[in-house]
Amino acid sequence: MANTTYDVIVIGGGPGGYVAAIRAAQLGLKTAVVEREHLGGICLNWGCIPTKALLRSAEVYGHMSHADNYGLWAKDFGFDIKKVVERSRGVSKQLNGGVGHLLKKNKVDVIWGEATLTAPGKLSVKAPSKSAMGGKPVEQPKGALGPGDYAAKNVIVATGARPRVLPGLEPDGKLVWTYFEAMVPPAMPKSLLVVGSGAIGIEFASFYRTMGAEVTVVEVMDQILPVEDAEIAALARKRFEKQGISIRTSAKVTKLDKGKDSVTVTIEDAKGKTDTVTVDRVISAVGVVGNVENLGLEKLGVKTERGCIVTDGYGRTNVKGVHAIGDVAGPPMLAHKAEHEGVICVEKIAGRDAHPMKKELIPGCTYCHPQVASVGLTEKKAKEAGHEVRVGRFPFVGNGKAIALGEPEGLVKTVFDAKTGQLLGAHMIGAEVTELIQGYVVAMNLETTEEELMHTVFPHPTLSEMMHESVLDAYGRVIHM
Structure with missing residues (x-):
């Protein structure tokens, strides 16, 4: 040797x-x-990597399903899950x-x-x-x-x-999946329940819903995407529910009754009330x-x-x-x-x-539709840390590129220290925000203040202009809203 x-x-x-x-x-x-x-x-x-490949397939399929929104038509389209x-x-x-x-x-x-x-x-x-x-x-x-x-x-x-494996929710590879099995389904389930609404759970919920499955998400916390800013998480929930995803927060799965090719799931809410949902498959996404x-x-x-x-x-x-x-x-x-x-x-x-x-200063990204991305402190965490904050917001509907893309729903939110102008956090929901967030990450690493960001020229027409407008909004200078 x-x-x-x-x-x-x-x-x-x-x-x-x-x-x-x-x-x-x-x-x-x-x-x-x-x-x-x-x-x-x-x-x-x-x-x-493989989940992003799956989500890309879902994204393209989703665009095909509403091609008429772009003046296009497509017929006899579908997918082969294999x-x-x-x-x-x-x-x-x-x-x-x-x-x-x-x-x-x-x-x-x-x-x-x-x-x-x-x-x-x-x-x-x-x-x-x-x-x-x-x-x-x-x-x-x-x-x-x-x-x-x-x-x-x-x-x-x-x-x-x-x-992570929770007692009573042990994966069996057939009816109860971890992300391993969820990435290689032998057939597309008609319905499934996702336990946990962190990045992994929400990405799978988004993929399977876009591909046509009936999806239920159960989250023990009082908001989905628990680590995200509450305002962004609320917008995400609204979008997901509009897509047909059923979301149950402040709830937990207490029992699984397995059938031959289905699972009946008992869900208990915060008040102790229980009901059941029967699905083809369960995905356990309760962390690692x-x-x-x-x-x-x-x-x-x-x-x-x-x-x-x-x-x-x-x-x-x-x-x-x-x-x-x-x-x-x-x-x-x-x-x-x-x-x-x-x-x-x-x-x-x-x-x-x-x-x-x-x-x-580590950014977080969730590649659902719409995408979610963030860095730094949420508005709530900033206040809890003792900061007096200034908060800026800019909606996608005010951005020309977003409207041209057919993606007018979303928000860019920035949180500043009111006394120093320090950028404490940035939070986004909408198209391609996982690519945009790095601009704020660089700014925070360079200890950039609101003044430098205001004097930075952002190209037009781009989604990134909303980042500029959100900063301006925090200081009462927003232009396009």
Whole structure:
């Protein structure tokens, strides 16, 4: 076997892991990644990327269904769910191969198997036991190193997370799905119930409803999209209900009665009143939990809390030489957070002047229809933090590009500190807001005030003009409303 001692070994080849490995190699560190199933991790193979491919198919299908709104006509159109799924899987496969190429290009070794920390700086890697879908063990790809003992000055745990399972709501792969099964339906269900209205739950609700299924969403909190600004969440609910999605907030699923090819779901509201809904399938989208088991963390004394590894702003744990990034290191459990965390972690290891992670500057995006995106504090959180706020709003209906696109429903909302002009948060709902939000993210990272934003020229006609108008509105200077 080749030399098995490294400067950095990353456990997990997901977005955080492979990015950390590439950056480490760029900094001259001898680096390896341990992966047991698929480079690119859950995000690329079973999460962010394939769901966006599914949602794109739904978006195109949705446009076809109301082509007459654009002066067009389409007849005898439909969909083949098998081909929709095949396209989604093909997108993931293409990008999966791309990650392997990037690692090879940067001279990062890939070790195929499951890693366990046996002592500080020591790992034992065994062959993979089974795939994430519970199938046969994944074969070792060509060129990868295999099971054995390895050593590294620094180990970065980037093992990601898996769907949270609630008692009584255990997935069975047939009638009760996690996001794994929801992404590869063998047939289109006529009806389904989604438990949980976070980003994952709402995206699946949006996809299946657009494709024609009757959809019910059950959320234990009093608003859908619980982490979003209440005003934006309320607008989202209104749009979803207009599309025909049934939404039950302040409610919980208390019982599942499984039939041969359907599930009768008992739902209890905040007052204890129950009723039932019978659907073809149930999707459990009640969050995720970090993969902290079977890594040897307990033996080394690595501190965990609520199913995640405790780290500082640089990915360091309480044990020297052991680091953690991404979902396994706690919320927000987002791929772009994992990637940036990985870069910070290895730059600190390499002795670079790294800046600690600022979680309040991490944007969140939900790719439903309409899209939802945000960064920073909600209006409520800003007030709770003691800020006197100025709030600006601008509706999509006041924007020429939005009207031309046939997307006049939406809102851009900005929250400023009234005393300093600091941009505290931005919240959006509407077409392409997941692309627009980065403008505010850059502004917040640069500590931009309302004055600089007001003096910035936004191109016309674009959706981005609403970002400018929202800032102007916060200070009584809005033009087009």
